[in-house]
Amino acid sequence: CIIGTKMPAIQWQAVIRQWSVVAALFIVLCDGPTMGHNIEHMPNWLLLISMDGFRHDYIHLAAKSGYNVSAFRRLQQEGISGRTVIDDFVSKTFPNHYTIATGLHEERHGVLSNKFYDPELQRGFDASTSTETAMWNNGSRDASGPEPIWVTAQRHKLHSAVLNWPSSAAKIKSAYPTYSLGLYSHQNAMQADYYIERIANWFETDEHCRLSLLYLPEPDSTGHKFGPDSPKILEMVQTLNDHLSRLLDRFESSKKLKGKVNIILTSDHGMTKLDKSKVIFMDTIVNRSLYNAELSHDYTAWHVWPAAGKEQIVFDKLKAASANQPFTVLRKGDPWLIRSHYNYNRRIAPIFLVAKLHSAIVYNNTCDEYKVLTSGERLGDHGYNNSDPDMHPIFAAWGPAFLANRTVSQVRLVDIYPLCCELLGLHASEHDAGPKLAEPIRAILRDDDDDDQAGKSFYLSSTLVTTFVSFLLVACLTSVFALGAMRAYRTSLYRRNRRFGLLDDTTNSSGGRGGGGGFNHHDRLPLSLDDEDF
Template sequence: MMKHLNLFKLLYLFVISFILVSCGPASNTNRFAPLTTVNTAESIEKPYVILISLDGFRHDYVNTYNPPYLSSFIEEGSQAASLIPSFPTKTFPNHYTIATGMYPDNHGLLANSYYDYDKKKTYSIGNRETVVDGSFYKGTPLWVNANSTGMVTASYFFVGTEADIQGVHPTYYYNYDGKVTNQERVDQAIKWLEMTEETRPHLITLYFSDMDDTGHRYGPNNKEKIKEALLKLDSTLGDLFDRVDSTGLPVNIVIVSDHGMAEQSIEKLITTDTLVNDVLYNMIDNGVILNVHPHNNEETDNIFNQLKQLESNFTVYKTKDTPHFENVPKNKNWGPIQVIPDDGYYFSSNKSIERRKAGNQEVFGVHGYTPALKDMHGILYAKGPAINVGSSLPSVKNIHVYPMICEILGLPVPTNVDGKLSYLKGMLQE
């Protein structure tokens, strides 16, 4: 009888726990990792940070188009001349570099797609199974760091927040859905700030894709379309700025972008179809770099020599000799061979090229190229009680954003972080 009673109690507790997790804050995939749902007394006294990503927002858009709300924001806060992304200058690795302060070679999210030797699986931004799998993501992103100190966090989209990294998500988060309007995201951010101080998130991340979407479709030199998208986004941001001010809370807003955008001619697309050889190797295409993974390591030199003979508007490298990286790449998931297009060229499949031709798309926008190309640079703007007014810094690498946000929130900086606070110390009040 007692055994049955204990079993009933266990079942009851399991059901209640399931209901609480399903209806409360972000659910934890790993039950052994505690999720912060209430701020500690120390966290309640900390300021607030809203980290906003404007995907694909090139460094020169504000100066070119003078959006009123962003222009005022910059005048009343601080800015860097540009934010230098990591190579390849793609969306997922650079968002996660901003979130962790680590180069992709170290945090493991090498590109929008890459092969993982340990898992024997290809990570891809289009594959939900890999996107939400926290084991692909190394390092300690800001929300995981904050969670470990007893600080409530929230996210309306940011790379990594959907995954159970170290067993946790932000306290409040949403799975990515591009159909969610910008206004809905802003409204929710304000609702979070209106929560009680015990449950109010001190770190909020927001993501807006407008400039990336427009840049890819029309190219960054289509002034009419870029300006139209920018002014619409600027209006939404102005609404956010005003409503944040009205809360009276010590909120610091940090605005970044993952990369810039370059115009690409369809005439300079290189077909990857002639380079495919499923018998000898697996090849991952990220447009500006092809990662080659031999099925048999003993064939590496043979494959390298074969590909060298095919060079035409691209160059084949052993990974250790590949240009554009910040440091010699050591992560084995790059594979032993890299193929890099010449300046102005971009890899694409025949199918994609023909689709563009059928749509009369002569030019469009791409990114991923070397960070040395200024068109690849993004933005870094900040404003708030912790931020200097009128400070203007030189171009800075995106690895340094992480320790600056940690400084504002009073979070510890992990020893394995590549970024240094000293590079952005000038943005902060003494």
């Protein structure tokens, strides 16, 4: 620096413009893996199917009675089956389908039952509100809520087709599924063949559509109406088998999809029979003026919200009644609730009731729920303790990623989300399955399937390559910019020194900038108080 001489004015607007270009290039390049993928390195297709209320032993019972279960058997023999499948507590449809989709326990994703109450929002949620974001984002007021698998896939610029899955009609993290067919409906039972054709068509025509979720509300509807021991259940299992058979045939007949589709088949819970002699009447235990459960009760699980100052009274009455009636009463913070991952959420009431197996909880013997029970319209139910085998659903996996004819000892529904991410090569969002894919699950994946391994690793490899190239390019751009800035500075400095007579004619005439003449360190001008750089 030359004391007494103004520093050359830095052209900040030009600098900002140049660095904005560099920053934009860096952002685009670093985001490359999520901006689009080379078709040659796309993962295989993945179809996740849930058949609601499909108890773990239904296939065996149907086969034993002579019903056709050949498609289910094919999945088991050519792929993977789960010996024990652990659903989340409570064993209800909405909560467990969201657990499957997010890999989060119910207390984490905030969908606590098929209907529940949020004390902060001061409102209830049920099937009629399933299109509302607030139901599925745990009441979050920002983008920090749960992330279902289709949002994860779309965050990586894959496309998704989600049909009739609970929560898929709501905007979650500012996104809808790429393809959908409208609202979740428990009545859309047997549009399965139509759904199958739509899924296959999307897979065949959209190169980026690599994920689909399909929800079928059977055999749950049949199980509720006729009970799990009815021949109607076995007939429905055969009907579902026929749909599955047509699905496999459709994929096998496609030149594009044959041998390239992984299928995960599961369910949200099991089913058990109801005993009309085991009904608990709440009105005989505690007066309704002492609590509110209108927006958060079901036949098998009740969230009890006591009136102000009445929690201890309500709990004591319920605790006394539970000594000789078939239900359990728990207070928030109970070790059992903590172990069941059903405690740490504001949507869980201070007092929680769960009916014991085969029993039901209603207000009284004149309410609509009791009339349904006594009319014979509801002979089966779920929502009980998820450790009971009757609550356990099925799990099977088939396709190029999976070993053949293997049984995994235990699968939890929270394991399915990270498994889907593994198959699609996605960076999973936060989940409750553990820091890495559970060993029993990892053990069922092929290590020698080059196509599938390429699919599972495409995102990671493209990220590493793109990041490295981005670093080199930004480094080069930075160097060029720095050299240009230094050259401009030196040129400006040279001209300013000549202006003040600090360079001799010999130096100038010779064209040198560092010769024998130049600046004399003893010839200094006094600092000026008007100098902008003082």
